[in-house]
């Protein structure tokens with residue numbers, strides 16, 4: 070399933086610009102390795118675009134959608150790392166990610182087998198941004214039933 074894993078991983082990479090999980094500093098202060106210090110009580114939100122579109126990891130065209138770029142790495146869509154933080158990371162990485170990816174695979178398996186999916190003009194709709202948040206595009210998708218063989 071390396072192609073499906075790659076496609077899901079790439080799709081999630083393009084839709085997780087901000088992880089809305091605030092972290093509060095509970096000690097007197099916290100200093101990051103780059104020297105930036107956050108005082109006690111301050112809430113910190115991850116702006117994951119910096120990781121998800123990292124040019125050092127994904128190349129100068131890190132913002133293009135490359136559905137099969139992970140095929141050669143044979144990496145699951147549920148595997149987290151520093152440049153793929155859609156499910157968070159570390160000790161509190163999303164425990165539901167294996168289930169979520171499995172459901173996505175089942176859904177896509179049926180959709181791909183049964184339908185030809187396209188937009189009206191054939192172009193990929195732009196993602197809808199509201200500030201740093203990504204929402205599904207309002208453009209319609211057309212599902213055409215594939216001929217039974």
Ligand code: HEM
Pocket residue numbers: 088090154155156157158159160161162163164165166168169
């Ligand atoms: C595509 C679907 C999903 C996405 C993008 C997602 C994303 C996330 C993210 C970003 C976190 C925060 C991780 C962190 O704090 O570093 C999280 C935590 C969590 N997620 Fe998910 N999640 C998804 C599906 C699910 C599902 C299906 C379940 C349960 C069946 C689930 C259960 C949880 C739980 C319990 C936590 C808290 C973990 C902790 O704090 O230790 N998630 N998720």
